[in-house]
Amino acid sequence: MKQRAMAIRVKLLGCSRLILLFLFRGLFLEAYAGKVCYSVPEETEKGFFVGNISKDLELEPRELAERGARIISRGRTQLFALNPQSGSLVTVGRIDREELCAQSARCLVSFNILVEDKMKLFPVEVEIIDINDNTPQFQLEEVEFKMNEITTPGTRIPLPFGQDLDVDMNSLQSYELSSNPHFSLYVQQGPDGSQQPEMVLQSPLDREKEAVHHLLLTAFDGGNPVRSGTLRIRVQVVDANDNPPAFTQAQYHTSVPENVSLGTPLVTVKATDPDEGANGEVTYSFHNIDHKVAQIFHLDSYTGEISNKTPLDFEEYMIYPMEIQAQDGAGLMARTKVLIKVLDINDNAPEVTITSVTTALPENFPPGAIIALISVHDQDSGDNGHTTCSIPENLPFKLEKLDDSYYRLVTERTMDRELTSRYNITVTATDQGIPTLSTETHISLEVTDINDNAPVFLQDSYSTYIPENNPRGASIFSVTAHDADSNENAIITYSLAEDTIQGVPLSSYVSINSDTGVLYALRSFDYERFRDLKLKVMARDSGDPPLSSNVSLGIFVLDQNDNAPEILYPALPTDGSTGVELAPRSAEPGYLVTKVVAVDRDSGQNAWLSYRLLKASEPGLFAVGLHTGEVRTARALLDRDALKQSLVVAVQDHGQPPLSATVTLTVAVADSIPDVLADLGSIKPSTDPDNSSLTLYLVVAVAAVSCIFLAFVIVLLALRLRRWHRSRIQTAGVLAGLPASQFVGVDGVRAFLQTYSHEVSLTADSRKSHVIFPQPNYADTLISQESCEKKDFLSAPQCLLEDKKETFSQSKEPGKYIQKIRGCSRAHPLSPPAL
Numbered sequence: 078m079k080q081r082a083m084a085i086r087v088k089l090l091g092c093s094r095l096i097l098l099f100l101f102r103g104l105f106l107e108a109y110a111g112k113v114c115y116s117v118p119e120e121t122e123k124g125f126f127v128g129n130i131s132k133d134l135e136l137e138p139r140e141l142a143e144r145g146a147r148i149i150s151r152g153r154t155q156l157f158a159l160n161p162q163s164g165s166l167v168t169v170g171r172i173d174r175e176e177l178c179a180q181s182a183r184c185l186v187s188f189n190i191l192v193e194d195k196m197k198l199f200p201v202e203v204e205i206i207d208i209n210d211n212t213p214q215f216q217l218e219e220v221e222f223k224m225n226e227i228t229t230p231g232t233r234i235p236l237p238f239g240q241d242l243d244v245d246m247n248s249l250q251s252y253e254l255s256s257n258p259h260f261s262l263y264v265q266q267g268p269d270g271s272q273q274p275e276m277v278l279q280s281p282l283d284r285e286k287e288a289v290h291h292l293l294l295t296a297f298d299g300g301n302p303v304r305s306g307t308l309r310i311r312v313q314v315v316d317a318n319d320n321p322p323a324f325t326q327a328q329y330h331t332s333v334p335e336n337v338s339l340g341t342p343l344v345t346v347k348a349t350d351p352d353e354g355a356n357g358e359v360t361y362s363f364h365n366i367d368h369k370v371a372q373i374f375h376l377d378s379y380t381g382e383i384s385n386k387t388p389l390d391f392e393e394y395m396i397y398p399m400e401i402q403a404q405d406g407a408g409l410m411a412r413t414k415v416l417i418k419v420l421d422i423n424d425n426a427p428e429v430t431i432t433s434v435t436t437a438l439p440e441n442f443p444p445g446a447i448i449a450l451i452s453v454h455d456q457d458s459g460d461n462g463h464t465t466c467s468i469p470e471n472l473p474f475k476l477e478k479l480d481d482s483y484y485r486l487v488t489e490r491t492m493d494r495e496l497t498s499r500y501n502i503t504v505t506a507t508d509q510g511i512p513t514l515s516t517e518t519h520i521s522l523e524v525t526d527i528n529d530n531a532p533v534f535l536q537d538s539y540s541t542y543i544p545e546n547n548p549r550g551a552s553i554f555s556v557t558a559h560d561a562d563s564n565e566n567a568i569i570t571y572s573l574a575e576d577t578i579q580g581v582p583l584s585s586y587v588s589i590n591s592d593t594g595v596l597y598a599l600r601s602f603d604y605e606r607f608r609d610l611k612l613k614v615m616a617r618d619s620g621d622p623p624l625s626s627n628v629s630l631g632i633f634v635l636d637q638n639d640n641a642p643e644i645l646y647p648a649l650p651t652d653g654s655t656g657v658e659l660a661p662r663s664a665e666p667g668y669l670v671t672k673v674v675a676v677d678r679d680s681g682q683n684a685w686l687s688y689r690l691l692k693a694s695e696p697g698l699f700a701v702g703l704h705t706g707e708v709r710t711a712r713a714l715l716d717r718d719a720l721k722q723s724l725v726v727a728v729q730d731h732g733q734p735p736l737s738a739t740v741t742l743t744v745a746v747a748d749s750i751p752d753v754l755a756d757l758g759s760i761k762p763s764t765d766p767d768n769s770s771l772t773l774y775l776v777v778a779v780a781a782v783s784c785i786f787l788a789f790v791i792v793l794l795a796l797r798l799r800r801w802h803r804s805r806i807q808t809a810g811v812l813a814g815l816p817a818s819q820f821v822g823v824d825g826v827r828a829f830l831q832t833y834s835h836e837v838s839l840t841a842d843s844r845k846s847h848v849i850f851p852q853p854n855y856a857d858t859l860i861s862q863e864s865c866e867k868k869d870f871l872s873a874p875q876c877l878l879e880d881k882k883e884t885f886s887q888s889k890e891p892g893k894y895i896q897k898i899r900g901c902s903r904a905h906p907l908s909p910p911a912l
Contacts, residue, residue: 116204119174124167127157127203131164134199138164145193156186174205175242182244209247209300213239216368219309223408226284226314235412236274237365239296239306246299255293284314321409322348322359332418335391346381348403348411355406364402364412391419423461423510428454429518437523440494448486449520453506461510468504494524495561528566528620532558534628544635545604553587553596553632558616566620574613583612604636605678638683638732644740646674658744662714670744673706675728683732691739692725694773701726718746720776
């Protein structure tokens with residue numbers, strides 16, 4: 078029994094401990110209950126009813142005092158109290174929302190109600206509702222502007238903006254400017270939603286007509302009833318000032334810690350004015366600045382330096398905006414904005430620990446491989462202790478967050494060793510303090526190679542040039558391919574693709590060094606045979622499996638001057654003779670005699686031909702076109718010029734060294750008499766000086782014979798006329814009745830001389846030259862039908878030589894003169910028939 082009682086006692090003791098444990102846990106869980114929320118308008122008097130706290134806490138009003146209920150708040154003046162009689166929450170005194178929360182969107186007052194007997198905490202939150210108890214105000218009652226009378230219409234002048242401590246609709250909503258023909262109001266919406274009034278110049282100012290303009294700017298809020306505030310604006314028109322001040326920056330930014338010492342220069346604004354004298358002197362002043370901010374900062378009106386007069390408070394203002402105005406002596410102004418950012422103190426950088434890391438990874442490894450495990454810790458608290466971890470962008474890695482303190486670094490995509498063979502990954506842990514503090518740690522990862530890149534040539538195709546007649550074994554070109562892989566995967570060998578050229582294997586023309594890629598010529602190339610070769614070069618690496626690529630190579634054969642000019646006209650004769658070119662004696666200077674035509678099998682400059690007269694039997698008589706090859710007369714032909722002219726024309730190309738060819742031309746110079754001098758004989762051209770002299774002598778002999786023949790004809794005609802005259806005297810009785818015009822006289826001889834045509838055929842040393850003169854068909858003329866050989870001309874009868882000086886005028890003894898002619902006629906077989 079005793080033992081059983083002891084066991085029951087032990088069980089009861091254990092049950093009591095469990096009950097106490099559950100009660101304690103229940104009390105702990107009930108320590109924080111749901112939050113109780115109220116709202117109360119501002120400016121309420123002391124004892125204003127806020128809410129029935131006993132009802133909301135499910136307690137009787139008397140229980141509040143019995144259980145020791147009281148309000149607990151930290152670091153703030155008590156604004157509310159518990160009324161134990163009514164069990165309600167009331168105000169302790171007058172509440173000013175603007176003083177309590179400034180211009181925050183919502184004004185919340187939080188505190189806790191502690192019930193001591195049960196150790197319960199009930200959070201309470203009271204929202205202070207704004208009422209329209211503040212009138213829009215301007216910092217100044219009156220502002221003055223100075224405007225130059227040459228200010229262009231459309232110029233905008235920023236105006237001071239009004240301030241209303243109320244929020245939402247009770248705050249400042251609109252502006253209104255008094256009516257003025259020169260100015261209008263423009264309200265610009267700021268980036269933060271605030272309204273910034275500007276005065277716009279509508280029409281030009283005239284200082285002589287109106288030197289001062291008075292305007293009134295009114296600011297309205299949206300409360301009920303509407304409240305308003307006014308600002309008097311005085312615009313003074315001044316004479317021309319060419320240049321207004323100009324700030325070096327449109328906006329100045331600076332950041333300072335909140336524990337900066339008093340009087341520290343924070344930022345200096347600078348405006349310049351290129352004018353001289355008072356118009357160039359710039360002074361600085363605050364513009365559109367909150368009156369609280371104006372009490373904190375000091376602006377030096379001459380240097381533009383801004384310093385703090387009172388300590389800065391990050392919790393009150395994170396950014397101090399202000400507007401600075403620069404004005405020169407003539408009243409022109411410029412404005413700039415200054416933003417002073419206050420920084421919270423953050424004195425602990427995050428700590429980064431790498432627990433495991435991989436140092437090498439193949440480039441074809443799939444995404445998701447874990448590189449490292451990283452832990453981050455910061456000893457600071459709040460935002461200064463909240464950390465984020467990051468790596469640089471554009472890396473094939475990413476950080477995966479496991480929890481607030483751990484990250485793992487994994488691959489995000491497949492890597493390419495040829496782009497990056499090693500990664501130095503910088504892991505940066507940054508807290509959220511102001512200014513932020515960060516810690517960097519580095520992870521080095523090597524990417525190992527696989528054979529995933531074929532050799533690549535530097536160009537899509539190559540071309541090279543080689544002069545013809547090259548020596549065998551000459552180096553032609555060198556191709557180079559690069560492989561982005563490494564080690565064995567980057568060793569390259571070169572080869573040529575099999576091909577044929579004009580039925581001959583390509584390998585008999587060129588070869589390639591398999592290690593260096595240098596191509597060599599195996600034979601000498603001929604430009605006139607073929608001008609280019611097309612082949613393909615293959616590059617193969619030593620990887621497993623091997624990769625290869627090819628590129629096309631064009632080898633162009635360059636021409637050399639290895640072919641002399643070839644003369645096409647005049648063509649070389651096949652029978653040992655050459656034709657004769659004709660040049661009439663009546664030809665004027667520049668007359669085209671003939672043209673030398675030549676070609677060159679080379680190309681380019683090597684085929685450019687020029688012509689020149691190398692040798693001529695009569696210098697200065699003919700000229701050859703330098704580029705055309707045209708043979709023209711350089712001057713008028715004279716009677717003294719030889720009948721046959723020999724020309725040697727040289728054709729030369731422009732190669733290096735130049736090559737040339739020559740041709741000999743024979744030109745027959747004809748007289749202008751009507752008859753035809755045919756079959757002068759074809760003489761084979763020769764460059765021998767003796768043959769050229771012989772030809773010249775023959776032409777001179779022919780000309781001499783022609784002159785002698787003409788003299789002979791004249792004498793013969795004179796003798797015939799003399800004989801006719803004698804017979805006329807004898808028969809004067811019979812012919813006395815006939816008119817004199819029926820007889821042939823001296824006029825008939827002159828007509829014969831004028832219309833006489835002459836044909837000469839000359840044969841010498843089996844070389845024939847033919848010179849043909851035109852033979853017109855003249856009416857009423859005497860034409861000789863006889864021909865003479867050269868030997869007959871050279872052996873003319875002496876009787877002609879004796880009588881050649883006699884004239885054909887009327888003679889006293891015409892019969893005797895005609896008898897002489899007849900005697901000559903009988904003595905020489907070439908005499909013309911008797912008249």
